[in-house]
Amino acid sequence: MSGILVVGSGASGVHFALTALERGHQVTMLDVGHEGPAPVLPDASFDQLKSRLPDPAGYFLGARGEGVVYPAAGSAYYGHPPSKHYVFDVPEGFAASATAMEPHFSFARGGFAEAWTAGAYAFNRFDLEDFPVEYAVMQRCYAQVARRIGIGALRDDLERFMPFDESYLQPLPLDPHSRWLWDRYHERRDRLNRKLRFYLGRSRVATLSEDYAGRKACSQLGRCLWGCPTDSIYGPAVTLRECQAKPQFRYVPGVLVRYFEVNESGRIGKLVARRLADGAAVEFQAEVVALAAGTLATSKLVLDSVYRRTGQVAVLPGLMDNRQVHVPFLTPRLIGRGIETASYQFHHLAFGIERNAPRDYVHGQITTLKAASIHPIVQSLPLDLRGALGVFRAMRAGLGVVNLNLPDRRRSESHLTLRPIPGTEDTELVIRYVDDPGESAELSFAVGILKRALRGLGCFVPPRMTRIRPKGASVHYAGTLPMTVEGGKGGFTCAPDGKSRGFENLYIVDGASFPSLPAKNLTFTLMANATRLAEGL
Amino acid sequence: MTRVNSVRPALLAECRALCRYLIDADPSEYVVSCYERAWQSAATATEHVLPLIDRSLLRMARVGALPARMADAYARMFRPSAPLRRRLILLLAILENSPPSAARLNSAMLGRRPAIGAGMAATMLASAVCLVAGIMLLGPLHLLSLLTSRPR
Numbered sequence: 137m138s139g140i141l142v143v144g145s146g147a148s149g150v151h152f153a154l155t156a157l158e159r160g161h162q163v164t165m166l167d168v169g170h171e172g173p174a175p176v177l178p179d180a181s182f183d184q185l186k187s188r189l190p191d192p193a194g195y196f197l198g199a200r201g202e203g204v205v206y207p208a209a210g211s212a213y214y215g216h217p218p219s220k221h222y223v224f225d226v227p228e229g230f231a232a233s234a235t236a237m238e239p240h241f242s243f244a245r246g247g248f249a250e251a252w253t254a255g256a257y258a259f260n261r262f263d264l265e266d267f268p269v270e271y272a273v274m275q276r277c278y279a280q281v282a283r284r285i286g287i288g289a290l291r292d293d294l295e296r297f298m299p300f301d302e303s304y305l306q307p308l309p310l311d312p313h314s315r316w317l318w319d320r321y322h323e324r325r326d327r328l329n330r331k332l333r334f335y336l337g338r339s340r341v342a343t344l345s346e347d348y349a350g351r352k353a354c355s356q357l358g359r360c361l362w363g364c365p366t367d368s369i370y371g372p373a374v375t376l377r378e379c380q381a382k383p384q385f386r387y388v389p390g391v392l393v394r395y396f397e398v399n400e401s402g403r404i405g406k407l408v409a410r411r412l413a414d415g416a417a418v419e420f421q422a423e424v425v426a427l428a429a430g431t432l433a434t435s436k437l438v439l440d441s442v443y444r445r446t447g448q449v450a451v452l453p454g455l456m457d458n459r460q461v462h463v464p465f466l467t468p469r470l471i472g473r474g475i476e477t478a479s480y481q482f483h484h485l486a487f488g489i490e491r492n493a494p495r496d497y498v499h500g501q502i503t504t505l506k507a508a509s510i511h512p513i514v515q516s517l518p519l520d521l522r523g524a525l526g527v528f529r530a531m532r533a534g535l536g537v538v539n540l541n542l543p544d545r546r547r548s549e550s551h552l553t554l555r556p557i558p559g560t561e562d563t564e565l566v567i568r569y570v571d572d573p574g575e576s577a578e579l580s581f582a583v584g585i586l587k588r589a590l591r592g593l594g595c596f597v598p599p600r601m602t603r604i605r606p607k608g609a610s611v612h613y614a615g616t617l618p619m620t621v622e623g624g625k626g627g628f629t630c631a632p633d634g635k636s637r638g639f640e641n642l643y644i645v646d647g648a649s650f651p652s653l654p655a656k657n658l659t660f661t662l663m664a665n666a667t668r669l670a671e672g673l
Numbered sequence: 674m675t676r677v678n679s680v681r682p683a684l685l686a687e688c689r690a691l692c693r694y695l696i697d698a699d700p701s702e703y704v705v706s707c708y709e710r711a712w713q714s715a716a717t718a719t720e721h722v723l724p725l726i727d728r729s730l731l732r733m734a735r736v737g738a739l740p741a742r743m744a745d746a747y748a749r750m751f752r753p754s755a756p757l758r759r760r761l762i763l764l765l766a767i768l769e770n771s772p773p774s775a776a777r778l779n780s781a782m783l784g785r786r787p788a789i790g791a792g793m794a795a796t797m798l799a800s801a802v803c804l805v806a807g808i809m810l811l812g813p814l815h816l817l818s819l820l821t822s823r824p825r
Binding site (some may be wrong): 196198200472474510518520532662 | 694695704749758762763765782788
């Protein structure tokens with residue numbers, strides 16, 4: 137096999153491409169490829185940016201204040217800063233509407249994972265139960281990706297839920313608040329494990345604690361949310377650059393792939409794209425096509441192609457996304473201590489809540505407050521802002537937030553389809569999500585256990601400040617073109633090797649092919665699965 | 674950077690009053706210029722078409738630091754998305770990112786826990802007093818605002 141067209145440069149696309157290149161294939165990657173701004177003052181810490189930049193408020197909030205988080209029902213405790221808006225920008229010609237979900241799209245060079253918090257958790261046997269894949273093969277692919285991107289981890293209680301690999305690096309040093317929670321957990325571990333089935337460990341993160349593979353170790357600048365200036369936090373753009381260094385790779389940014397055309401024998405003959413600079417239609421001859429545009433965009437491409445070929449509006453059932461809950465907490469014992477804003481900003485600790493059925497496992501990450509945008513937090517306190525500022529500064533060293541994730545399953549009620557836009561050739565992606573009827577009870581149970589565990593760690597959980605984030609907020613979308621062992625020809629499923637059953641030379645290599653969605657962040661598995669599929673080409 | 678003398682006087686006066694309330698200091702030229710350029714993002718509607726309660730909250734907050742706190746305390750409880758709250762949040766966001774206020778706002782209070790606890794209690798008591806005062810002053814206006822805006 138020689139020429140492979142990969143659509144999308146996110147976590148799946150780049151690892152699929154790199155693996156294919158390493159096996160001698162020619163790869164062309166088609167991408168919208170929105171790019172972010174170059175990092176400003178790469179050596180400056182969070183605090184130094186505020187004193188050294190000529191317009192610090194413009195950098196942190198945007199020229200017109202677009203990064204300010206205003207009060208709204210259920211608003212988040214943090215927002216994406218202006219320097220990361222490019223990750224979520226949607227190009228002209230891509231339309232979508234949603235019911236009971238607030239979806240995000242990424243057409244950035246590197247995709248959503250250019251704005252992730254680097255959590256890299258391998259799925260275990262139970263998580264992969266529905267995947268028609270040999271576990272040993274996935275383990276090997278996880279290890280290969282870990283060697284590429286560098287993952288910091290420790291052998292600890294999380295090993296109960298996720299396999300540990302010898303290729304993992306040392307984790308980052310703990311900040312004082314995380315250290316306090318870690319020590320407290322080990323004092324009360326037996327009780328927390330036995331009574332609550334709550335297990336704490338070090339977050340497994342694709343952030344470097346040492347120089348690795350040409351990237352620098354984290355320099356503790358405290359500006360992670362605004363974009364790591366040293367690539368210490370892995371992003372797929374790192375692997376894209378690795379691909380670009382290979383002569384048989386061609387990167388074509390600035391094109392939005394709209395549909396593929398299929399010949400009589402059921403093979404895709406060409407991809408039709410819109411060149412964003414001038415709106416012109418451009419075509420790419422296809423020998424093998426790998427869709428890695430992200431679950432929603434990949435699904436739209438398949439739906440559009442079927443619609444253009446047959447005039448039929450198909451429905452893709454099984455859309456999944458993790459429900460996320462933010463639970464803020466206070467560790468009173470730390471009140472009065474200082475904070476170091478120049479330190480790694482994201483989570484150091486992760487935890488699992490074990491359930492009777494292993495696949496109901498609940499996952500979470502604990503982020504202690506160091507450098508942060510304070511106005512979203514201060515405004516959420518039930519006081520006037522002056523008073524809230526005083527209370528916030530008094531509590532600051534003991535503040536933190538837990539991000540809790542619940543698993544999801546494929547259900548036919550949650551689906552994707554199309555709506556033709558009258559008077560044009562374009563269509564709108566129609567997203568319909570229906571909550572799992574059992575989710576509410578699961579959520580109450582998990583939040584209840586978490587609150588008891590936090591109390592056990594000496595923390596206080598303020599009432600009425602837990603925020604259930606809307607579906608779509610986690611951007612862990614999956615499940616609309618699932619891998620199955622069996623499936624009729626022409627169906628919207630793919631074989632265990634990622635090969636579509638509807639189109640002979642089409643591979644689904646992103647989350648659309650996941651048959652289930654555990655609570656753990658799926659990004660590491662996206663990379664490992666894409667690597668596995670490329671190995672099988 | 675926009676200079677202060679280009680700022681509409683009303684906006685400058687508002688920025689100064691709200692800044693004194695939030696951090697006990699006048700805004701720097703830079704803060705005022707940021708407030709002016711981002712003000713639209715916080716504005717919900719032209720002031721004269723706002724409900725009576727929202728106009729009253731803004732007017733009260735412009736008088737001085739103490740009335741501003743009363744108005745803010747009231748708005749936090751009963752009008753959390755009021756234009757006053759949005760403007761205060763915008764200004765707080767600017768101040769936390771602008772020297773010299775950034776250093777203070779981004780720091781933690783240091784000291785012994787009992788002392789900080791007592792300080793926190795005093796702060797919350799002051800907030801509660803301001804809220805009560807705000808309710809007494811603004812509650813009737815809010816009621817009137819609701820009655821006059823009700824469709825007939």
